[in-house]
Amino acid sequence: MMKTQSCVEVKNEWGIVAARQAGRSLSKEIGFGSVDQARITTAISELSRNIYLYAKRGEICLGAVERPTKMGMQKGIQIIARDHGPGIPDIRQVMTDGFTTSGGMGAGLPGVKRLMDEFLIDSETGEGTTITTTKWLR
């Protein structure tokens, strides 16, 4: 599904900035407006911060995607956040609003989910976490 893919390693705050940069360029290229660019970049920011804070290192992979619709092919951006950190013991808890360990209102995974269109989370304690999220161009 991913046409082109580039990955950015996240192991410090520079990695977060680099991932944001890559996300902004790609979303601009795909044709997202400035507000959606900000949303996508914020989603990448949150996901990379989680990697940096909890798993210490991981990667953000970005790619343009396409899907067929009644109106023709629809373009979108897909973000895959991957780490081999401790994993999330209670996924339901982290997906619930109001739960946050790093402070900041409204941030966290439910926040990311609301910024994007599709959201998939997979995590295993001791193995790591993979989050795949997509936003489609309207």
Add this chain to the structure above:
Amino acid sequence: MEQTVQNLEETYKSILQTFLNRKSEQGLYEAQQFSKVLLEHQISPEELVSIHRAVLEELYPSVSVEIVDSLDLLLEVMMGYGLAYREHQSLRDRQIELESQINVAANMQQTLLPKAVPTVDQLDIGVISVPANKMSGDYYHFIQDENECVGVAIADIIGKGVPAALCMSMIKYAMDSLPEQRLQPAALLENLNRVVEQNVDDNMFITMMYGSYDPRTHDFHFSGAGHEPGFFYKASSDQFEELYAKGLVLGVSKRVKFREYSQRVDQGDFIVLLSDGVTESRIGDRFVERAEITNLIRKYMHLSAQELVESVYYELAKLQEFILKDDFTLMIIRRKV
């Protein structure tokens, strides 16, 4: 959705234009009203900054690039507010859902309480029960048999919500379906204790006082399971005594025996049963003293039992600015003749 945003952009443009031409309070008021429209359409903060930027560039094509760029930064900062705003929306929806569930449970609970106070020739009975929140943990029940014996129960169910309401129906059922036990309060509590212990969570328990008044002998036989002691008013000495029945709260131990007590009730005497919402009323920083409660009862003693309990409630609630920390239940059973 696109259509609506277009219209909103147009409206915002006209509001901004009017305001910039002539800065007036009215212009600002229009903007404030428009803000409500934006919220109704769930326009997030970052979207508004984007709208502002587009409108600004449209109205002033020669606006400096720094000003326009600064709005990019503003947009990024507003993202945080946008996230918080969306979380707030989500939590509000969840709260509405939860409140409707609570309303259903609270209505269920209402149906378990007695519809009316029993009418007995000899007795004047008054009761008031006010929950601190939507769901009450306090429960009371009356039963009467063919001999005109009146059974009264008052209970405080520790634990909230639907499990507490289920406990209430257990108590009601136990009382309504065991006629021989009515004159044996200890046996009734033992029975209930077994049922409660088997069916409730480890952290839940029930305090309860149950008694039965026999109009033939004018005796009140009663037993208690860890419940807040009530009062007994003796008309002949014009004194209040503690009405205490020692016993273990229900639901803790499988095999418990309850002690049965007996109190002779003469004409003019009355029994006061209450929940700890009464004795834990706060006056400022401290708890109310039991003597203060009897003084209040004394003050309104000349009234009917129902008026009496309502007046005492009103005074104690007033001291707490009508915000109850715990469910408040007060019952008075007076022998008239």
Add this chain to the structure above:
Amino acid sequence: MNLSIRQEKNEDVVVLYLSGEIDAFTATKLREELIPLAEMGQTVRVDLSGVDYIDSTGLGVFIGALKATHITEGNLTLVGMSTRIKRLFSITGLDEVIAIDEEGSK
């Protein structure tokens, strides 16, 4: 609304020093410390000298711990109760099922 818990181990007795209030807000904190000890069959002394208020939710925690010790043959003793709290345990009849040490906090 605030509760602080300090745990100390004296040979094979675990002592929990509590300070503040045990109510609906703080009961979970107490539950998380006390119940696991009871479930492990531990001998536990809970020192309530610093506690000025317990509500029914708080009592529920002690009842839960008591039930756990019955299953695991653990041991629960409460010490340092204020007059008000002592009265609460007396009225609820819990003073006849939970060990209460009047002699103080050692």
